[in-house]
Amino acid sequence: MSRTRSTTIIAVVRGGVAAMAGDGQVTQGDVVMKHTARKIRRLYHNRVLVGFAGAAADGITLLDRLEAQLEQNGGQLRKAAVELAKDWRTDKYLRRLEAEVVAATPDELLVVSGNGDVIQPDESVIAIGSGGPYAHAAAQALLRHTAMDAKAIARAALEIAASICIYTNDHLTLESIPE
Numbered sequence: 648m649s650r651t652r653s654t655t656i657i658a659v660v661r662g663g664v665a666a667m668a669g670d671g672q673v674t675q676g677d678v679v680m681k682h683t684a685r686k687i688r689r690l691y692h693n694r695v696l697v698g699f700a701g702a703a704a705d706g707i708t709l710l711d712r713l714e715a716q717l718e719q720n721g722g723q724l725r726k727a728a729v730e731l732a733k734d735w736r737t738d739k740y741l742r743r744l745e746a747e748v749v750a751a752t753p754d755e756l757l758v759v760s761g762n763g764d765v766i767q768p769d770e771s772v773i774a775i776g777s778g779g780p781y782a783h784a785a786a787q788a789l790l791r792h793t794a795m796d797a798k799a800i801a802r803a804a805l806e807i808a809a810s811i812c813i814y815t816n817d818h819l820t821l822e823s824i825p826e
Contacts, residue, residue: 654684654686654699654700654777654814654815655776655777655805656687656700656775657779657804657808658696658698658772658773658774659772659786659797659801659804660751660753660755660756660771661771661796661797662797663825664797664823664825665751665756665797666696666751666796666797666798666800667687667749668801668802668804668805668821669687670778670808670816671684671685671686671818672818673703686698686699686820688822690710690713690750691714691717692722693824694824695750695751696750700746700775701745701746705744705745705746706748709741709748713727713728713750713759716728716734724752724755724757725757728750731748732763736761744761747759747760749773749774751824753824756768756771757773758773772787772804774786776815778808778809778811778812781815782808797823801821801823805819
């Protein structure tokens with residue numbers, strides 16, 4: 648079976664706004680299987696943006712688990728992410744999931760992985776997925792050298808990644824909190 652590649656997700660926090668953008672491409676081998684996948688959603692009463700990269704069913708499972716943790720922990724993103732990472736690392740079923748999760752609020756930006764990692768970046772940007780390094784580099788440059796807002800940076804960075812990475816397209820989903 649050929650490896651499925653998909654997704655570039657970027658999250659940016661600036662000026663009290665968290666913005667997250669994701670592309671819509673899902674690729675299997677040398678074939679684009681879908682152009683308009685939606686890999687970003689809002690959780691916990693629209694206060695948390697989340698996105699995933701990796702296997703779709705695995706990513707959705709993890710987002711559902713994160714949502715449950717947010718509910719149990721009163722919307723505390725860091726606590727919910729740590730609990731998700733612990734479950735992911737120790738649960739026999741969850742350990743086999745192949746995805747990464749990024750979560751953002753206007754105050755926090757986190758990446759959660761199956762290795763038990765909960766990482767808050769030094770800068771106000773994080774990107775995951777096939778085109779993540781391209782989007783991340785573009786967003787860092789835009790943060791440092793422009794006055795663009797979080798939404799504009801997320802959009803521009805993903806558009807730049809789409810122009811470079813063959814596993815990223817320009818069918819974007821863009822969300823922000825607050826809107």
